Structures are given as structure tokens and as C-alpha cells.
Amino acid sequence: AAGVIQSPRHLIKEKRETATLKCYPIPRHDTVYWYQQGPGQDPQFLISFYEKMQSDKGSIPDRFSAQQFSDYHSELNMSSLELGDSALYFCASMTRNDGEETQYFGPGTRLLVL
Amino acid sequence: AQSVAQPEDQVNVAEGNPLTVKCTYSVSGNPYLFWYVQYPNRGLQFLLKYITGDNLVKGSYGFEAEFNKSQTSFHLKKPSALVSDSALYFCAVGGFKTIFGAGTRLFVKA
Numbered sequence: 001a002a003g004v005i006q007s008p009r010h011l012i013k014e015k016r017e018t019a020t021l022k023c024y025p026i027p028r029h030d031t032v033y034w035y036q037q038g039p040g041q042d043p044q045f046l047i048s049f050y051e052k053m054q055s056d057k058g059s060i061p062d063r064f065s066a067q068q069f070s071d072y073h074s075e076l077n078m079s080s081l082e083l084g085d086s087a088l089y090f091c092a093s094m095t096r097n098d099g100e101e102t103q104y105f106g107p108g109t110r111l112l113v114l
Numbered sequence: 115a116q117s118v119a120q121p122e123d124q125v126n127v128a129e130g131n132p133l134t135v136k137c138t139y140s141v142s143g144n145p146y147l148f149w150y151v152q153y154p155n156r157g158l159q160f161l162l163k164y165i166t167g168d169n170l171v172k173g174s175y176g177f178e179a180e181f182n183k184s185q186t187s188f189h190l191k192k193p194s195a196l197v198s199d200s201a202l203y204f205c206a207v208g209g210f211k212t213i214f215g216a217g218t219r220l221f222v223k224a
Contacts, residue, residue: 033212043158092158092212
């Protein structure tokens with residue numbers, strides 16, 4: 001079965017650079033979530049989208065922005081990167097149409113800021 | 115506000131013995147409860163969930179969890195642990211907005 005796809009899988013950036021992470025949800029899933037997981041930490045919710053509109057916002061820094069496109073893929077844009085942004089960034093997708101309430105996670109993008 | 119707690123940072127168990135990973139929650143209304151597993155350098159994998167219905171929920175890889183409303187708990191269990199079960203386990207509450215516990219690292223010794 002198709003799963004959530006994230007690209008790139010690994011990314012190395014320097015401080016003050018920008019990064020764009022991409023997430024392709026499971027087909028027919030209308031909801032996308034972004035999470036940040038620091039080393040040894042639990043995943044922290046950043047932001048979510050439902051039907052291409054922002055549906056909820058968590059602990060996402062102002063330097064970050066995200067959007068969901070017409071094909072339901074989502075991109076997380078990160079600017080003025082800081083060392084503390086080094087983390088694993090997960091995307092998850094879900095559909096609200098079947099009552100499952102289950103998020104399916106991608107493999108994550110590991111971002112290292114030097 | 116919703117919250118979830120995993121009181122144990124680490125659980126050690128011998129292969130073949132039963133295992134329990136604890137989780138308690140706090141929600142207003144009916145809870146949506148989940149367990150996820152994370153293997154090293156891998157994404158989160160869905161194990162099982164409780165939305166409604168039977169309090170004992172069966173999931174992947176032989177895991178099950180028991181929903182206890184009076185104790186606001188949703189402990190993860192397995193009758194016989196395998197070395198390959200060694201991983202990081204996250205309890206989560208919610209659905210549209212999921213809040214994760216801090217995680218419990220399970221070590222299963224051969």
C-alpha cells in the first residue's frame with residue numbers, strides 16, 4: 001500500500017540558510033500534519049492542513065511557514081535556520097472521511113544545521 | 115487541554131516474558147488514544163488505537179492495549195516479548211491534533 005513520502009530524507013544546511021521539506025500524503029488523504037522531533041524528544045506538533053487550508057497551529061516558529069497544495073502535498077519552508085532546528089521532521093497524513101482518526105507517518109526528514 | 119503521560123523512561127524485560135508499557139491521559143470528553151512505535155532512525159509506525167467499543171484493543175505485532183476509563187489509562191501490553199520489540203513506544207491522545215507522550219524505551223533481553 002502507498003505510504004507517506006517525504007523528501008529529502010536527509011538535509012544539511014548552515015546557519016541562516018533556508019530549507020524546504022516536502023510531504024506527499026497517502027492518496028485520498030485530505031489532512032497533513034507536520035511534527036518536529038528533537039534528539040531524544042517526543043514529536044512536537046507544528047502545523048496541520050485540511051483541504052489545503054491551515055487547520056491548526058502548534059509550536060511552529062515564525063521563521064517557518066507551510067502550505068498544502070492543490071494535489072494535497074505539503075511543503076514546510078524554514079528560513080534563517082538555527083542550530084536548534086536540527087531535528088527529525090515528520091509529516092503525517094489522515095483522512096477525515098472514514099472515521100479512522102489515524103495518522104500515518106512518513107519516514108521523516110533529518111535536518112542538520114551546522 | 116489534552117495531555118498524555120508515560121511515567122517510565124525505560125522498561126526492561128526478558129524475552130518470552132509479558133511486557134507492559136504504561137500510559138495515562140487527560141482529556142475532556144471521549145478520548146481517542148493511540149500507540150505508535152519508533153525503531154532507530156525510522157518514522158513512527160501505528161500500532162493500535164481506541165476510539166470506542168471494547169476496552170481491550172488488539173493491534174499489530176501481537177500488541178494489545180486496555181482502555182480503563184476510571185483510571186484514565188491506556189497501557190500497552192504483550193503476552194510474550196521478543197528481542198525485536200525493542201524500540202521507542204509513544205502513547206498519543208487526539209486525532210485531528212495528536213499530543214504525544216514523552217516516549218518509553220523498551221529493551222527486551224535475549
